[in-house]
Amino acid sequence: MANVSHRGDMSTHPDVPEMRDRYARMLGGRDVALVDGPVFLLGLYCAASPWIVHYTASQPSLMTHNLIMGIAIGLLALGFTRAPERMYGLSWAMCALGIWLIIAPWVVGRGPDAGVIVNNIVIGALALVLGLVCAGTAMKSTPRP
Numbered sequence: 001m002a003n004v005s006h007r008g009d010m011s012t013h014p015d016v017p018e019m020r021d022r023y024a025r026m027l028g029g030r031d032v033a034l035v036d037g038p039v040f041l042l043g044l045y046c047a048a049s050p051w052i053v054h055y056t057a058s059q060p061s062l063m064t065h066n067l068i069m070g071i072a073i074g075l076l077a078l079g080f081t082r083a084p085e086r087m088y089g090l091s092w093a094m095c096a097l098g099i100w101l102i103i104a105p106w107v108v109g110r111g112p113d114a115g116v117i118v119n120n121i122v123i124g125a126l127a128l129v130l131g132l133v134c135a136g137t138a139m140k141s142t143p144r145p
Helices: 016-027 033-052 060-082 084-107 114-141
Strands: none
Touching: 033 060, 033 114, 060 084, 060 114, 084 114
């Protein structure tokens, strides 16, 4: 058993290499930890945006659409956080959700006004950019044989 009664610099501890190896295995080469929070916040905003921008009465189908899409983006973000090694393959789905959010006001909505269009374009563009960041970093951090 290691002598843990010493004080001072932790780098001299006999278990430091093992702890570093464990920490590296736990992270699994994950470099996009800072993207998970913004993706989750984007999902929350997308779900709440019909009430924030006030188009719940004029666009009921788009209201339901944005609520469902926001929940989907939020669940992706939670998956990125909980199981990154399995979920970062779905980063491309985040890009597809972003593109769909950009065109949704014209496909799902009926005569959307400028506020609804701008809202969905901004949400979709942010989802597309964050998805590309996640996908690019996941491709870069996967171990090569």
